[in-house]
Amino acid sequence: xxxxxNMKYISIxxxxxxxxxxxxxxxxxxxxxxxxxxxxxxxxxxAKKEITNSGKVRTKxxxxxxxxxxxxxxxMDLKVDNDTLMVRFKDYGFFVPKEGVEGKTAIISGEIFYDxxxxxxxxxxAEDAGKSSEEINLIVEPEYTLAFTAHGVIIK
Numbered sequence: 001x002x003x004x005x006n007m008k009y010i011s012i013x014x015x016x017x018x019x020x021x022x023x024x025x026x027x028x029x030x031x032x033x034x035x036x037x038x039x040x041x042x043x044x045x046x047a048k049k050e051i052t053n054s055g056k057v058r059t060k061x062x063x064x065x066x067x068x069x070x071x072x073x074x075x076m077d078l079k080v081d082n083d084t085l086m087v088r089f090k091d092y093g094f095f096v097p098k099e100g101v102e103g104k105t106a107i108i109s110g111e112i113f114y115d116x117x118x119x120x121x122x123x124x125x126a127e128d129a130g131k132s133s134e135e136i137n138l139i140v141e142p143e144y145t146l147a148f149t150a151h152g153v154i155i156k
Contacts, residue, residue: 033094034152036060036109044080047112048146056113061085061148063108065101065155069128073098078106078148086117086125087148096153107154115147 029038042059050057063080073095078085087108089095117125119142126136 029154029156032096032153032155033089033150034109036107036152036154038062038107038154041107044083044085044112048083051113056111058110059112060107060109061112063106065104065106067129068096068098068101069125070098070130071128075125075128076101076106078108083146085112085146085148086115087150087153089153090149090151094153096155101155105156107156108148108150109152110148110150112146112148115145117143117145117147 040060041062044061044063047057047059047061050059061078061080063078063085066077066079066084068076074089074092076087076096078087085108090110119139122139122143123136126139
């Protein structure tokens with residue numbers, strides 16, 4: 001009798017337990033920005049095909065962290081297959097560690113697109129990365145590159 005009367009509540013509780021067990025955080029990982037999971041990760045080649053058709057593509061990609069901004073942690077370079085992505089963070093709403101994450105795996109969720117980086121911005125990024133003034137002065141042309149605006153990041 002109790003079960004029959006309360007079937008609606010029992011069903012809701014069952015669904016809540018099922019959903020909470022299904023989205024467990026990745027162990028030994030740190031999260032930045034929006035909470036994301038490590039499921040449905042796309043190959044960069046798939047995402048690049050979609051970019052040519054629509055400009056920006058919402059996706060989730062995994063790669064190796066090559067470098068992060070040494071001043072604030074406001075960007076990172078991510079090696080994904082044979083590509084290097086310049087990853088910035090949505091509305092500068094969060095940052096990643098300034099050091100100690102190089103070589104670690106990151107999962108990023110957001111928009112991938114091609115972007116033209118001005119000489120001024122490239123010099124700014126080089127300065128943030130701790131490059132010498134001689135290296136910075138060698139930057140004289142804009143760069144057309146694969147870029148990513150992350151809404152959420154997992155670092156393992």
